[in-house]
Amino acid sequence: MKIIPEILLDDYKKNFPKGLEDKFDALHDAEISNDSFSFYTSVASVFSSKIEGEEIELDSYVKHKRFGIEFLPDYTKKIDDLYNAYSFAKINSLNKTSIAEAHKLLGKHIVTKHQQGKHRIHNMFVTTDDGRIEYVAALPHQVNEEMNAFYEDVESLLKMELIFQEVFYYASLIHLVFVKIHPWDDGNGRTGRLLEKWFLSEKLGEKTWFVQSEKNYYQNHQLYYSNLRRLGLEYESLDYAKAMPFLEMLPKSLLL
Template sequence: MRMELQIIPTGLLADFKAEVDERASTTAFNALEDAELSTAGFSFYTSVASVYSSKIEGAEIELDSYIKHKRFGIQFQPDYTRKTDDLYTAYQYAQSAPFDRTTLVEAHKLLTRHILPVASQGKFRNQNMYVTTNDGRIEYVAASPFSVTMEMEKLYADITTLQAIDLSIAEVFYFASMIHLVFVKIHPWADGNGRSARLLEKWFLAVKLGEKAWFVQSEKYYYERHRSYYDNIQALRLEYDELDYANAGAFLRMLVAAVF
């Protein structure tokens, strides 16, 4: 397969495809089913995605409590649920919207309703960005604010290209993971980047593979291995201008492992 991509690297694609059993992967993916708890107005797996993506960012919320709130209407303090509710709404939006720059901006507005001021929702940042650990250690340095727009234009172009190409299931998982990783490294927003990246990854899966993609518990998988998740992101080196995507193999394998 030959394609012209502007920012998403393809150097690891051949090795990745050699590792993935296409038949077994297709069988496992097709076996995914919605949960019995889901109803017309409530999605169990959207709750899982929203809770664990929020927990990766430090939210103190538990899945059991959130299901009681969302499925059965049990009330909690607003601060306990509102950011996760916003992310749930963004996932719902993505499930019925096309995947492009306009809808990405709208999804960011939805998921940051109680994180950022209105003026910053859906807007690229204009300041430097350093991603740090809880003890103050720098995990990685994001793209310069002066290059964010250019880098995102490249990513938008690549997403458009990939949506128009027939891909095998291994290729879909490769590029979904790479969209996640490239987006995180650009870090275009003032906040909500991790939540957005994990949503984009699943959004791309759904565009290429169908609605069963929304049943993939990738956010839970990442949370349960969040130290490895961050280590694998950091493995590409510290500075954006010095990133080495040849080191992305461990990260790429995480999404596949979440399903298979």
């Protein structure tokens, strides 16, 4: 691997909760879903958006998406965009081109058209609600090189034979490494969570889309952000040896 670290893999597999593969195999779609509506895609879109501060409730969104109940466009449009990106991922292979296309969909009402699916060319800081800098992402001149390494690693992983625990390990790291590079002007968190599930689906099949990882991250969003911060303040000095608490969150989604 060029950029996705493997240093924690052995410990991760040793401590992986038992019985989760059976729980994964038992996943099934919700009765309310039909050919034109996916309940669990709605769950993913709503809770991934709520992590980013969107004021939307799952019940309202299901009424909008499944039953056609109208709300003000500002209430649903970003979630609709993310829903479309998940729908796109379900029928397209994971690669550099499709990742950019997914960002064009989910970023439709987040960034301007010329920024959609394009790597940023500006400095990027993640700030707290009170304006403090809590993370300095990869510098603009690093982004293309780091992302090319990321795309190559994803391509390599997709070709590998991986056991169940390894799939979860690498899916979490795809999410983590992506958000640490922070390649877009906005929509990085939404994309990272989508990529995690997209990789799982490539390896484990359709049941992946029923995993409620976004809901788990939202319900534990303070821990989610705390675990992201553990690695360090600046991209140049990230310590992936401290990533285990973050990596352990995804498997717990199977317990919901």
